[in-house]
Amino acid sequence: MATPTTPGSLPPSSPPSPPAARPVPELDPAAVERWRADGGEPVDLFTQARERLGGVAAFRLGPRPTVLVTAPEAVRHVLALHHGRYVKRSHRARLLVGDGVLAATGEAWQRQRKLLQAQFTGRGMLRYEQRIIGAARTTAARWAACARTGQVLDVGAEMRRFALDTIWRSLTGHPLDSGTERELAAVETVMAALPRLPADGAAQGPVAAESAAIDAVAHRAVAAARDGGAGPDGPGLLHVLLEAPDPEYTDRLIRDELVTLLVAGHETTATTLTWLFLLLDHNPWAREEALAAGATGSPEQRRAVSALVHETLRLYPSAWVLPRCAAEDDVLAGHEVKAGTDVLVCPYLTHRDPELWEEPDRFDPGRFTVPGRRPAQAGSYLPFGIGPRACLGSQFALRESTVLLEHLLPAHTPRFRSRPTKAVYGITVRPDGPTPATLDGATAGRPADPLAG
Numbered sequence: 001m002a003t004p005t006t007p008g009s010l011p012p013s014s015p016p017s018p019p020a021a022r023p024v025p026e027l028d029p030a031a032v033e034r035w036r037a038d039g040g041e042p043v044d045l046f047t048q049a050r051e052r053l054g055g056v057a058a059f060r061l062g063p064r065p066t067v068l069v070t071a072p073e074a075v076r077h078v079l080a081l082h083h084g085r086y087v088k089r090s091h092r093a094r095l096l097v098g099d100g101v102l103a104a105t106g107e108a109w110q111r112q113r114k115l116l117q118a119q120f121t122g123r124g125m126l127r128y129e130q131r132i133i134g135a136a137r138t139t140a141a142r143w144a145a146c147a148r149t150g151q152v153l154d155v156g157a158e159m160r161r162f163a164l165d166t167i168w169r170s171l172t173g174h175p176l177d178s179g180t181e182r183e184l185a186a187v188e189t190v191m192a193a194l195p196r197l198p199a200d201g202a203a204q205g206p207v208a209a210e211s212a213a214i215d216a217v218a219h220r221a222v223a224a225a226r227d228g229g230a231g232p233d234g235p236g237l238l239h240v241l242l243e244a245p246d247p248e249y250t251d252r253l254i255r256d257e258l259v260t261l262l263v264a265g266h267e268t269t270a271t272t273l274t275w276l277f278l279l280l281d282h283n284p285w286a287r288e289e290a291l292a293a294g295a296t297g298s299p300e301q302r303r304a305v306s307a308l309v310h311e312t313l314r315l316y317p318s319a320w321v322l323p324r325c326a327a328e329d330d331v332l333a334g335h336e337v338k339a340g341t342d343v344l345v346c347p348y349l350t351h352r353d354p355e356l357w358e359e360p361d362r363f364d365p366g367r368f369t370v371p372g373r374r375p376a377q378a379g380s381y382l383p384f385g386i387g388p389r390a391c392l393g394s395q396f397a398l399r400e401s402t403v404l405l406e407h408l409l410p411a412h413t414p415r416f417r418s419r420p421t422k423a424v425y426g427i428t429v430r431p432d433g434p435t436p437a438t439l440d441g442a443t444a445g446r447p448a449d450p451l452a453g
Contacts, residue, residue: 021336024067027052027059043320043348043425050349056333066342067332070349072356072379074333078324078345080378080387086324086343088389093263093427096190096211099253100260101392108248112257113392115244119237120392125399131169131233132400135162138175140407147412147439155277155414155435160188160270166400167265171238171258172221173231183217184262186210191267194427218255218262237261261393268318269397271430273404276312278431279363281416286365287409293369296410302402305409307368309401313383315363318397320348320429322385347382348429356380413440 027049035045046068049057055071069078078086087105094103101112118124139162146153164184165176189210225238241254249257280287290308294300322345330337337343352360356375357367367373374381384391391397415438420431 021331021334024056024058024065024332024335024337025053026065027057029060032059032061041425046321046344046346046349050346050353055353056335064341066344067335067337068349069332069343069345070353071333072350072375072377075345075347075350075379075382076386077332078343079322079382079385079389082330083387083389085326085328085330087327089323089325093191093194095194095207096187096214097260097263098256100256102260102264111246111248113388115240115246116257116392119240120394120396125395127234128170128396129399131173132166132403134175134233135166135169135400136404136407138162138165139404140411143408143412143439150438152417152436152438155416155437156270156274156431157434159273159277160266162404163266163270163273163400164262166269167262169231169233169236170265170396171236171261172225173233173236175231180217183213186213187263187267190214191263191427214259214262215255218258221258222251222254264391265393265396268428269401271428272309272312272316272318272397273401274431274435275316276308276401276405277414277437278416278419278435279312279315280308281414281419283363284413286363287413290365291410297406302406303369304365305405306398306402307365308405309398310368310383311363311365314351314357314367314381315361316423316429317347317351317383318391318428319383319385320425321346347385350380350382353380414438415440 027045031048031052032045035048038044045059049059049068050070055069056074057068057070058065059068060066069075088103097103099108101109101116104112139158143153143158145151161176161181164181168174168176168180186207186209190207193207221238222242225236225242230236230239238254238258241249241257286308290301290304293304294302324343324345326337326339326341326343328339351357354360356377358373379386382390384394384397417436417438418434420433420435422432423429424432
């Protein structure tokens with residue numbers, strides 16, 4: 001029955017229909033062809049798409065468009081609010097990590113993440129504190145010896161050595177020995193090769209010897225832990241895996257999880273710390289400001305040192321691009337995304353968006369110490385990702401980085417003999433060459449060990 005109206009009145013209105021989803025704006029194919037002809041890096045193409053088309057943009061490298069996501073609200077939509085609609089395909093690192101939590105999907109991923117999550121948050125982190133400090137002190141002693149003798153060291157290699165020692169102690173309870181360190185150098189070789197190998201990990205030939213070396217280390221560590229080989233710091237995370245009640249934790253899965261933790265637990269941290277020292281070389285004032293923020297080991301100084309790490313992660317996030325695939329049709333920030341579309345969330349470009357960050361290419365740790373200096377939108381800062389698949393070890397990485405810097409910054413300033421000329425955009429963003437340096441001696445009045453009496 002019709003609703004009666006009085007003269008001069010308007011009939012009741014229906015709620016307005018939501019606006020129709022529109023296609024994702026797509027970069028001109030001619031621009032893509034010019035990029036191909038110039039031999040540009042993927043980040044160059046992504047930058048063009050973001051600058052010309054905005055925070056949700058598309059480009060076509062094959063028959064279907066790829067959607068690039070950099071706007072914070074769209075980032076949050078994909079990674080956090082509707083992560084079930086945007087899933088991971090086969091991870092490029094699967095060749096190395098197998099079915100470890102980094103590459104796992106579905107129910108297997110949920111089980112593995114639940115087991116590991118408690119180890120890297122809250123009280124779980126406490127068991128690693130002395131192991132992190134032990135690795136930092138070992139590095140500090142090595143740097144002090146180099147400073148006395150004037151020996152040249154490679155800062156990047158030193159950061160990898162520290163990060164590997166830290167995760168090895170945490171996994172096994174043992175400090176890293178020189179033989180294991182030499183064998184695990186294969187991890188870096190495989191990581192560097194992965195972007196050139198097929199995404200399904202089928203072609204292992206180029207890195208077969210390195211993969212075998214990594215397997216040998218993993219099998220030895222598992223056997224030692226199973227035989228009760230707890231280290232001087234007690235049982236490690238490997239023992240947690242061996243004692244897991246889940247029958248899915250076969251020897252193969254334990255090996256995969258061990259290698260996953262080795263890779264994720266040292267490669268990204270080492271790269272971040274290397275970038276940090278290179279940035280401080282260009283911005284020595286930032287080191288002095290951090291050290292002057294408070295007494296050695298004080299909460300004020302710790303916050304300032306932590307800000308150095310966060311600003312480095314803003315410029316060079318641990319994962320510079322996060323690939324996903326649309327599992328179903330969706331509307332993303334008003335744009336239509338069809339099922340099967342490849343979606344690339346790019347923290348690297350979100351972190352350098354001038355609409356979000358003032359002078360985004362400038363190194364400025366004050367963004368993380370002065371209230372109101374960083375954008376408030378969720379999804380604007382995500383060096384470890386956000387949502388259910390955010391990095392499990394983010395607290396661990398931040399803590400080990402801060403502890404090492406508390407040991408090294410008061411005592412030494414690296415003087416680089418040469419510097420990398422550009423970044424390499426692989427699985428991580430890393431400097432493209434060696435970082436040889438000599439070390440200035442300890443600053444008068446500042447102990448090298450912040451925990452020393």
